[in-house]
Amino acid sequence: MRYLLFVPLILFAALAQVAAAPYFPLLGVTANPLLVLLVCWAMVRGPEETMALIPVAGIFKDLITTDPVGASVLALLPIVPLAAIRERRPTESEFLPTLAVVAAASLSYHLIYMIVLTAVGDGPPWLQSPVRVILPAALFNALITPIFYLPVRWATTLAEMARPSMSVPGLGER
């Protein structure tokens, strides 16, 4: 049931990335709001929902761009293993690990994406890409993380508060 809400939201993020993100370049690159949203989702709500959303979002994005269908899915896959850092709780705050995972996922996204493009004969210039695209994009994505992290965090907190709590005598509230 919850996916009835989540899937349109993630499809809208993919649409926004294709239609609107190129209008707001920074450091010569375009942000990847879809990736940032999926990382925030995985870090705040756990990877289970993200595992369902990644194929949907990736395939839809590839269908409306020139990418081979499946390229974005492959490039977004590392989000799930990277989000495992959430379970280790390296810091008190969830936000700092989220920033780190956004930057790491952004780097791995471009790396896998470039491998796929090269494999299909549409390869970018590998020598120039790290300095001119990959690092600036990782920085840009990290910069826009609060825009996605805070609404996902608040929505999750609200949903948890609205959920009826179960009380067990002697053990307190669960």
Added chain:
Amino acid sequence: MRTLVWLLVVGLLALLGIALSQQGALDPLRNFALTVASPFQRGLRAAASPAADFLDNVAERQDLEEENRLLRQQIEELTAEIARLKESEFTAADLAELAEVENSRPDDEFLVARVIARDPSNLKERLAIDRGSDDGVAEGMVVMSEGASMVGVVSKALSDFAWVTLITDPNSNVNAMLLESRAQGVVGGSLNGGLHMDLIPQDAEVEPGNTVATSGLGGNLPQALLIGQVTSVRGEPQDVFKTAEIKPAASLSRLENVLVLTSFRAARLMSP
């Protein structure tokens, strides 16, 4: 363990999808997805464009932006006209065979198309237009701006839509010449939307402000199609070639409508 299985299954499905899309098997699905998505994309573009303009010109007033846009368009049109006139002058004065080429070309026919999306990848410079093979658009056709300068080439034609590879794409290479010195070279794109002209002979005279147009060499593009103007020149005297940075004549980041040159058929598209 569950994550590993998921990675393997989804990864394999993604690889299968890549293989299928390389065969063109998913083109009808792409066309359907673009048909469904394009109204939303137009809406989002319409919403994003003014916001982007506002951010770009925070200190400027709206009327100045409009005036600036009109003036830019006029400059582009006039520069294209100058390029065409320079070419005509050269043709008339020096090379009769160029006149033959020009005369042999039929009257240009254009198809107006609306830009519906840009590829958001940082590694490609491509845009989608709302005309496809059903409208007569074919891969290899030249796409021009409203100011008659070169935008790119159709790289993928779906039934109702087409993807255009811009001249600034890192994989784009266009045979070009400097109209002032007649020196030839290759104009290529680079990451971040840059444009440069390589393989200019060392003895060629190149100066900032020189006009760059297609040379027509190879037969894949028409001749004397305005590309842009030289902004700077690089190259040491001992180098074999010079390189010039080019500013595209068309405002490639803000294109809303383009013209597809349907009357010109690239040499590689013609049957032997």
